[in-house]
Amino acid sequence: MSTNREIWQQAFDESPRREADYSTMSGVPLAPVYGPDDGEFPGQYPYTRGPHASMYRSRLWTMRMFAGFGTAEDTNWRFKEILKAGGTGLSTAFDMPTLLGLDSDDEMSLGEVGRCGVAIDSLADMEDLYAGIDLGEITTSMTINSPAAPIFAMFVAQAEKAGVDRSLLGGTLQNDILKEYQAQKEYVFPPRQSMRLVRDTIKFTAAEMPRWNSISISGYHIREAGSTAAEELAFTLANGFAYVELALQAGLPIDTFAPRLSFFFNAHIDFFEEIAKLRAARRIWARWMHDRYGAQLAKSMQLRFHTQTAGVSLTAQQPEVNIVRTAIEALAGVLGGTQSLHTNSMDEALALPTEKSARIALRTQQVIAYETNVTHVADPLGGSYFVEELTDEMERQAEEIFAKLDDFGSGSMLEGCIEGIDENWFQSRIADSAYDLERKFNSGQRIIVGVSNFTEGNDDPQIETLRISNADETRQRKRLETVRGDRSQASVDAVLAKLAAEAADPEVNLMPTLLEASRAYVTLGEMMNTMAGVFGRHVEVPVI
Amino acid sequence: MSHRILVAKVGLDGHDRGVKIVARILRDAGFEVIYTGLFQTPQTVAAAAVDEDVDAIGLSMLSGAHMTLAPLVVEAVRSRGAEIPVIVGGIVPADDFAALKAAGVAAVLTPGATAAQVVEAVRNVLAEH
Numbered sequence: 312m313s314t315n316r317e318i319w320q321q322a323f324d325e326s327p328r329r330e331a332d333y334s335t336m337s338g339v340p341l342a343p344v345y346g347p348d349d350g351e352f353p354g355q356y357p358y359t360r361g362p363h364a365s366m367y368r369s370r371l372w373t374m375r376m377f378a379g380f381g382t383a384e385d386t387n388w389r390f391k392e393i394l395k396a397g398g399t400g401l402s403t404a405f406d407m408p409t410l411l412g413l414d415s416d417d418e419m420s421l422g423e424v425g426r427c428g429v430a431i432d433s434l435a436d437m438e439d440l441y442a443g444i445d446l447g448e449i450t451t452s453m454t455i456n457s458p459a460a461p462i463f464a465m466f467v468a469q470a471e472k473a474g475v476d477r478s479l480l481g482g483t484l485q486n487d488i489l490k491e492y493q494a495q496k497e498y499v500f501p502p503r504q505s506m507r508l509v510r511d512t513i514k515f516t517a518a519e520m521p522r523w524n525s526i527s528i529s530g531y532h533i534r535e536a537g538s539t540a541a542e543e544l545a546f547t548l549a550n551g552f553a554y555v556e557l558a559l560q561a562g563l564p565i566d567t568f569a570p571r572l573s574f575f576f577n578a579h580i581d582f583f584e585e586i587a588k589l590r591a592a593r594r595i596w597a598r599w600m601h602d603r604y605g606a607q608l609a610k611s612m613q614l615r616f617h618t619q620t621a622g623v624s625l626t627a628q629q630p631e632v633n634i635v636r637t638a639i640e641a642l643a644g645v646l647g648g649t650q651s652l653h654t655n656s657m658d659e660a661l662a663l664p665t666e667k668s669a670r671i672a673l674r675t676q677q678v679i680a681y682e683t684n685v686t687h688v689a690d691p692l693g694g695s696y697f698v699e700e701l702t703d704e705m706e707r708q709a710e711e712i713f714a715k716l717d718d719f720g721s722g723s724m725l726e727g728c729i730e731g732i733d734e735n736w737f738q739s740r741i742a743d744s745a746y747d748l749e750r751k752f753n754s755g756q757r758i759i760v761g762v763s764n765f766t767e768g769n770d771d772p773q774i775e776t777l778r779i780s781n782a783d784e785t786r787q788r789k790r791l792e793t794v795r796g797d798r799s800q801a802s803v804d805a806v807l808a809k810l811a812a813e814a815a816d817p818e819v820n821l822m823p824t825l826l827e828a829s830r831a832y833v834t835l836g837e838m839m840n841t842m843a844g845v846f847g848r849h850v851e852v853p854v855i
Numbered sequence: 856m857s858h859r860i861l862v863a864k865v866g867l868d869g870h871d872r873g874v875k876i877v878a879r880i881l882r883d884a885g886f887e888v889i890y891t892g893l894f895q896t897p898q899t900v901a902a903a904a905v906d907e908d909v910d911a912i913g914l915s916m917l918s919g920a921h922m923t924l925a926p927l928v929v930e931a932v933r934s935r936g937a938e939i940p941v942i943v944g945g946i947v948p949a950d951d952f953a954a955l956k957a958a959g960v961a962a963v964l965t966p967g968a969t970a971a972q973v974v975e976a977v978r979n980v981l982a983e984h
Contacts, residue, residue: 419894421924662948779919851892
């Protein structure tokens with residue numbers, strides 16, 4: 312009978328090895344992991360200590376910096392800068408109109424085009440966005456939810472036009488609609504109709520795109536909207552269970568799609584709680600996938616995630632101090648075993664980042680990766696009395712929430728999550744937690760450096776920030792006008808009629824027709840409006 | 856009688872953590888607070904403000920569209936013959952303060968404003984009107 316250590320050792324020996332000096336600065340040799348022979352090791356169920364046996368000794372996390380502003384050409388330029396500076400993956404930020412499926416010339420888009428991200432109206436913009444970037448080589452993440460299916464169709468159409476087969480494309484579509492109703496609020500269609508599109512993308516990628524993560528189940532926005540760490544953990548994993556049940560209902564066997572589900576967590580400023588949350592997330596996911604959903608493949612149970620440092624922890628006052636906050640948060644993500652990381656820039660409480668501040672944010676990751684040696688030993692805090700107890704506590708609080716949702720859904724997490732949204736349960740809990748924290752700040756119970764205390768220096772001249780001019784909006788509208796003028800209106804009308812007919816039949820997968828529409832330069836707004844004509848639109852009941 | 860405040864999200868910006876916190880802060884300070892919900896237009900905000908006969912409007916703006924949308928709200932209110940002060944809160948660069956004031960915005964609150972500062976700003980604006 313082999314010990315856990317021996318089993319781990321074999322897996323470790325079979326893993327690729329990254330060249331590095333695996334000793335301390337003073338020359339003490341370091342083992343890849345520490346712990347008792349029969350304790351849990353990284354790469355072993357339930358994966359508390361990491362999804363892989365070798366963790367960062369095989370491969371560092373992907374330094375994936377989120378970027379997007381102005382027109383597709385502007386963002387393409389920033390992407391190339393990121394890759395030149397040593398970024399190892401791309402992450403696309405879309406502007407508000409794109410996130411809500413509106414064209415740049417829509418009346419509601421006024422003042423918002425290219426402000427918070429890049430404006431994408433049609434395949435033409437997608438072509439500009441990734442021009443000169445080898446998508447067979449570089450993986451791409453796209454932060455898009457309500458219009459995820461049409462944007463993904465444009466992405467695939469663009470890559471295939473550039474000569475890269477869809478089966479070779481690697482990356483992640485956020486495509487996590489449930490948290491939009493709960494937290495981020497960029498919804499278009501009602502929940503059930505949106506979930507049909509999620510199902511369509513899961514089925515499409517499971518069949519045709521083996522390197523693609525069909526959903527990035529995201530706690531980040533839930534936390535940013537004000538939840539506690541345990542609520543972030545619980546709501547996110549509950550949403551994950553809902554997507555699993557959705558795909559199971561669609562007839563997909565668990566192990567055909569579960570390995571392509573990925574996660575996205577926040578790394579906030581409470582250092583140990585964040586690490587405990589990430590460890591608990593892996594353990595809970597593995598247990599539920601195995602026990603409740605009958606997964607057999609290890610990959611279906613190994614939770615992999617991207618991490619972003621907490622935007623809400625940044626202050627407009629003394630913004631340089633944000634570099635320190637971000638470094639600490641990023642370190643929590645790394646010690647929690649993240650597969651991919653975005654570090655926020657110091658100026659993001661003021662504006663989108665400048666090129667310089669984004670570079671410093673990337674450098675922060677590089678310092679952690681290459682100077683600190685924290686990557687040498689997997690799960691370095693495993694076995695700490697404190698961190699283990701906090702991990703257990705995170706799991707306990709999350710299980711309490713799962714029980715409630717399971718009850719809401721009478722034994723279905725999918726129904727429980729939708730019910731929780733319809734009843735404003737998630738939204739109210741998040742708002743309550745946000746206000747509780749705010750009161751702690753206001754009462755002085757919690758300190759924010761440069762805001763509640765230590766304010767000397769707040770009057771210094773403001774750092775230089777990125778300004779997005781209105782010229783981008785004008786340029787983008789002109790471009791859209793040209794695209795509309797250059798295409799065959801007959802093809803557009805035909806494919807939109809087909810889309811409407813197929814949308815009305817819930818059994819049909821809409822991805823092939825969305826691809827066809829993309830190739831005909833149908834705009835995002837046209838596709839979304841056509842689907843909204845069938846699906847209807849979601850309206851939230853506002854609650855304070 | 857307590858003052859009535861309309862807090863609003865205009866445009867496509869779905870970030871509602873701030874607006875909900877401000878709504879609760881004002882409610883706890885004794886104001887009567889009405890929240891519009893998301894995705895309003897300058898016209899729907901102005902109409903709600905007039906219909907509800909509010910004493911001030913608070914706009915929460917975090918997407919960078921404040922220079923376009925805040926002046927449109929002020930105009931929409933005025934075009935209805937009302938004189939309801941408009942306060943903007945959110946991510947607003949200091950460089951934009953003067954232009955917003957010139958466009959008729961009564962006050963601007965930026966990140967880090969405490970509950971006490973929010974309440975004080977609203978009371979000051981009400982006192983001036």
